[in-house]
Amino acid sequence: MTRTESRPESTPTLRWEDAFSPAGRRLSSSAIREILKITQAPDVISFAGGLPAPELFPMDAIRQAASSVLDRYGPAALQYSTTEGHLPLREWIAARVNIPPANVQIMTGSQQGLDLLGKVLIGEGDVVLVEAPTYLGALQSFAPYGPRYLQMQTDEGGIDLDALEEQLKTTRAKLLYCVPNFQNPTGRTLSLERRRRLVELTARHGVIVLEDDPYGSLRFTGEEIPSLYELALEACGGPDGSHVVYSGSFSKVLVPGLRDAWVQAALSLVRKLVQAKQGADLHTPTFNQMIIAELVHDVMPAQIGRVKAVYGARAQTMMAEMKAHFPAGVTHTVPQGGMFLWVTVPEGLDTTPLLERAVARKVAFVPGAPFYALGGGENTMRLSFSSANDGQIARGIRALGETLHEALA
Amino acid sequence: MTRTESRPESTPTLRWEDAFSPAGRRLSSSAIREILKITQAPDVISFAGGLPAPELFPMDAIRQAASSVLDRYGPAALQYSTTEGHLPLREWIAARVNIPPANVQIMTGSQQGLDLLGKVLIGEGDVVLVEAPTYLGALQSFAPYGPRYLQMQTDEGGIDLDALEEQLKTTRAKLLYCVPNFQNPTGRTLSLERRRRLVELTARHGVIVLEDDPYGSLRFTGEEIPSLYELALEACGGPDGSHVVYSGSFSKVLVPGLRDAWVQAALSLVRKLVQAKQGADLHTPTFNQMIIAELVHDVMPAQIGRVKAVYGARAQTMMAEMKAHFPAGVTHTVPQGGMFLWVTVPEGLDTTPLLERAVARKVAFVPGAPFYALGGGENTMRLSFSSANDGQIARGIRALGETLHEALA
Numbered sequence: 001m002t003r004t005e006s007r008p009e010s011t012p013t014l015r016w017e018d019a020f021s022p023a024g025r026r027l028s029s030s031a032i033r034e035i036l037k038i039t040q041a042p043d044v045i046s047f048a049g050g051l052p053a054p055e056l057f058p059m060d061a062i063r064q065a066a067s068s069v070l071d072r073y074g075p076a077a078l079q080y081s082t083t084e085g086h087l088p089l090r091e092w093i094a095a096r097v098n099i100p101p102a103n104v105q106i107m108t109g110s111q112q113g114l115d116l117l118g119k120v121l122i123g124e125g126d127v128v129l130v131e132a133p134t135y136l137g138a139l140q141s142f143a144p145y146g147p148r149y150l151q152m153q154t155d156e157g158g159i160d161l162d163a164l165e166e167q168l169k170t171t172r173a174k175l176l177y178c179v180p181n182f183q184n185p186t187g188r189t190l191s192l193e194r195r196r197r198l199v200e201l202t203a204r205h206g207v208i209v210l211e212d213d214p215y216g217s218l219r220f221t222g223e224e225i226p227s228l229y230e231l232a233l234e235a236c237g238g239p240d241g242s243h244v245v246y247s248g249s250f251s252k253v254l255v256p257g258l259r260d261a262w263v264q265a266a267l268s269l270v271r272k273l274v275q276a277k278q279g280a281d282l283h284t285p286t287f288n289q290m291i292i293a294e295l296v297h298d299v300m301p302a303q304i305g306r307v308k309a310v311y312g313a314r315a316q317t318m319m320a321e322m323k324a325h326f327p328a329g330v331t332h333t334v335p336q337g338g339m340f341l342w343v344t345v346p347e348g349l350d351t352t353p354l355l356e357r358a359v360a361r362k363v364a365f366v367p368g369a370p371f372y373a374l375g376g377g378e379n380t381m382r383l384s385f386s387s388a389n390d391g392q393i394a395r396g397i398r399a400l401g402e403t404l405h406e407a408l409a
Numbered sequence: 410m411t412r413t414e415s416r417p418e419s420t421p422t423l424r425w426e427d428a429f430s431p432a433g434r435r436l437s438s439s440a441i442r443e444i445l446k447i448t449q450a451p452d453v454i455s456f457a458g459g460l461p462a463p464e465l466f467p468m469d470a471i472r473q474a475a476s477s478v479l480d481r482y483g484p485a486a487l488q489y490s491t492t493e494g495h496l497p498l499r500e501w502i503a504a505r506v507n508i509p510p511a512n513v514q515i516m517t518g519s520q521q522g523l524d525l526l527g528k529v530l531i532g533e534g535d536v537v538l539v540e541a542p543t544y545l546g547a548l549q550s551f552a553p554y555g556p557r558y559l560q561m562q563t564d565e566g567g568i569d570l571d572a573l574e575e576q577l578k579t580t581r582a583k584l585l586y587c588v589p590n591f592q593n594p595t596g597r598t599l600s601l602e603r604r605r606r607l608v609e610l611t612a613r614h615g616v617i618v619l620e621d622d623p624y625g626s627l628r629f630t631g632e633e634i635p636s637l638y639e640l641a642l643e644a645c646g647g648p649d650g651s652h653v654v655y656s657g658s659f660s661k662v663l664v665p666g667l668r669d670a671w672v673q674a675a676l677s678l679v680r681k682l683v684q685a686k687q688g689a690d691l692h693t694p695t696f697n698q699m700i701i702a703e704l705v706h707d708v709m710p711a712q713i714g715r716v717k718a719v720y721g722a723r724a725q726t727m728m729a730e731m732k733a734h735f736p737a738g739v740t741h742t743v744p745q746g747g748m749f750l751w752v753t754v755p756e757g758l759d760t761t762p763l764l765e766r767a768v769a770r771k772v773a774f775v776p777g778a779p780f781y782a783l784g785g786g787e788n789t790m791r792l793s794f795s796s797a798n799d800g801q802i803a804r805g806i807r808a809l810g811e812t813l814h815e816a817l818a
Contacts, residue, residue, distance in 0.1 A: 014615060014617065014652045014675075016675060016677035016678050016681070017677065019530060019583075019617060019678075020529055020530065020681060021528070021529060021530055021531055021532035021535070021554065022532050022533075023528050023529065023532070023554065024528065024529030024530065024681055024685070027529065027681065027684040027685055027688065028684060029680075029683075029684055029687075030684075030687055033687070051488065051489060052488075054483075054484035054485065054487075054488050055484065057484040057487050057488075059479065059483065059484060059487075062479070062487065063475075063476065063479050066472075066475045066476075066479075067472065067475075067476075070468065070471070070472050070475075074463075074468065075463035075464065075466045075468060075664075076463065077666060078463075078466050078468075078471060078664035078665070078666040078667065079460065079461075079463050079466075079664070079665060079666050080460060080660075080665045080666060081666060083442075108517055108668075108690045108694075109690045109691055111687075111688065111689065111690050111691045112689060112690045114688075115688055115689045115690070119430070119432050119433065119553055120429055120430060120432065120433030120436065121428060121429065121430055121433060122430055123430035123431050123432070124431075126430070137687075137688070137691075140684075140687055140688040141688040141689070142688075143688065144528055144685070144688065145430065145432065174428075206423060208423065208428060243423045251489075255484075255487035255488070256487070256488060256489045257486060257487040257488050257489060257490060257694060257695035257696055258487065258694050258695075258696060259517075259690060259691075259692075259693070259694040266423075266425060268425035268426065269425050269428075271438075272425070272429060272433055272436065274438075275436040275437060275438055275439075275549075276433070276436055276553070278438075278439055278442070278520075278546075278549055279436065279520065279523075279524055279546070279549040279550040279551075279552065279553065280520065280521060280524045280550070280689070281517045281518050281520050281521045281524070281668060281690070282518055282520045282546070282668075283668075284668070285517075285666060285667050285668040285694055285697055286666035286667075287666055287667060287697070288694055288696070288697065
């Protein structure tokens with residue numbers, strides 16, 4: 001059979017662009033992903049990525065856990081398993097906030113939680129409230145489902161509750177998405193008072209809240225604040241009355257490459273997520289869940305301590321270097337935890353074209369604009385302090401300072 | 410804060426059923442999943458599930474591979490990695506059919522491939538052609554995207570191409586989904602002649618074909634037949650001209666619990682799948698992909714040999730026992746590979762109520778009706794021969810024979 005014989009003249013050539021569904025057409029490549037490509041030259045000091053520090057990974061403990069899991073469970077560690085997830089892991093998660101394991105669904109990374117929550121909750125045109133700026137990955141997960149984004153005003157303390165209260169008077173919103181602890185991208189944290197008010201206000205207006213909390217355990221300064229989810233448990237009559245849905249992850253406190261995370265929610269929603277997950281990947285890898293379950297009791301608490309200490313010190317180094325080397329008029333947030341801080345340069349200076357000049361000086365950041373669902377933030381940038389060491393931070397921030405001085409001259 | 414204080418009388422209670430999106434409402438629990446629950450009593454011999462035989466899992470090789478991966482890659486084995494997947498694994502997959510690795514996207518189980526292909530291709534109301542009966546998990550993956558299913562007529566040789574040709578004259582179909590090798594649920598295999606005709610016919614009508622092939626390597630009798638994908642490569646001008654999309658999996662030839670599979674497709678489609686996967690789970694677990702990549706060269710070929718020999722023998726045992734113990738008028742397919750065969754009982758006997766009587770006799774099967782997208786098949790059932798040993802098969806088929814004799818008496 002030759003090609004000419006088998007493809008008659010009348011055969012239409014398939015144009016994939018025309019074949020994509022409306023959801024498929026709403027997808028686009030992450031702006032950041034393209035940016036990260038240009039920042040990945042080996043001699044560039046990158047504050048651009050959001051990678052946990054690999055030198056802190058508990059390699060021996062994971063090697064040991066993988067082996068123990070195979071000893072203990074045998075072939076069951078590598079067999080199909082339940083969609084809901086490995087029960088001992090769900091029990092551990094549930095016990096943290098004193099809810100039944102039935103309210104916990106294991107996810108293949110918190111990105112899957114965002115995707116499946118988007119799938120079962122967001123219909124075309126539904127209003128989704130997001131911080132300005134917000135986590136880019138959430139925008140990407142929700143996009144295929146056709147949300148109408150509205151930005152919430154934010155200030156140094158995160159979401160501006162007065163502005164939100166006004167907004168909710170005139171807007172019927174379906175979902176409010178936020179990262180209350182050490183937000184990606186800004187590093188900002190929502191105060192207890194604002195949290196209480198957010199929970200009350202959204203309950204009153206019937207708005208579902210998706211609290212994304214991958215960094216919550218990584219507080220290196222200041223006092224712990226209860227999660228929106230915990231406040232809602234108290235205020236709304238337990239796990240099945242909560243309109244707050246909590247997304248947690250092991251990626252930042254253990255390792256990201258095993259892709260293990262979870263969602264805590266009301267049972268009616270968890271049941272729907274189970275159905276969605278059956279169709280999405282049947283279940284999170286059995287082996288990986290069992291490895292994580294081995295680590296949560298003893299290894300993880302110590303690991304969190306190490307990570308917090310290192311990230312806290314790196315954030316301090318970065319802020320000290322910025323103070324010494326950044327031009328006047330350039331400001332930054334002061335994170336109490338997590339992996340990121342947020343830099344604002346004078347109005348009128350666009351950080352996107354600046355990136356190329358920074359990379360020429362062997363330092364990289366992420367321009368802030370892509371983190372805004374509806375535009376804005378051209379004079380901002382995100383810096384990650386998690387994965388560069390002190391020496392790299394010092395050299396990188398100096399180079400970035402030179403870039404900024406030059407641009408502002 | 411007491412509950413009464415914090416929940417003013419005016420606060421509406423969130424009704425989750427009202428909050429679900431159209432996609433969420435289209436999801437339902439797998440009928441099989443509910444059925445499997447009643448068949449899981451420990452003393453019941455189950456032909457109901459679709460589990461690979463755990464006693465055949467290459468436990469030592471996997472333990473060894475996990476350890477080697479941690480030695481070789483260090484923390485990179487547990488770090489975030491690219492959405493496209495681990496390059497050495499993609500290269501191995503691509504080399505099997507002589508295409509570039511760029512045409513291969515790693516998936517978190519083939520279920521994820523079905524979900525993401527559904528997401529980017531199926532718009533509400535798009536016609537999706539499925540075999541009658543078809544793989545239930547595909548129906549579940551596609552459901553949220555709102556397809557309009559049409560059933561293709563099938564016979565002992567799988568899809569009836571004459572009937573399909575007639576159907577395509579009057580129907581504008583978007584996607585044709587099929588399992589050409591040792592189909593789940595029937596065990597049937599499409600002949601080379603039918604495959605050629607299917608590829609030609611769908612190319613002519615501009616119908617995208619999704620070839621789901623999890624069992625293709627598990628042929629225990631008869632001759633290998635080229636995949637629809639290979640025929641399309643030949644007929645349609647290479648990987649980027651192919652309207653056939655191929656879904657492959659390591660679940661049945663190595664282990665399912667690591668959740669590793671892939672899709673081969675035209676580059677334009679793979680690029681769109683990469684965007685969809687970014688939002689769905691960022692990437693398949695790094696560690697798991699590396700473990701599989703360790704095993705494909707040496708361990709997997711021997712493993713496939715072992716699995717084929719055992720499944721082939723079990724299929725023979727099951728068919729011999731059926732011949733000896735099933736009533737006249739009960740027929741079954743004769744699979745050349747895979748894990749399933751399909752039993753048809755006389756018209757008018759419904760296998761769904763029969764299940765309870767079978768379970769009372771300590772044997773379980775899956776009634777056939779749920780595998781039909783649009784109804785039918787009440788007098789059919791699926792039997793899996795992969796995970797019961799010869800003794801269990803003999804006892805189970807005898808018990809099932811008694812159940813059938815009683816029902817037909």
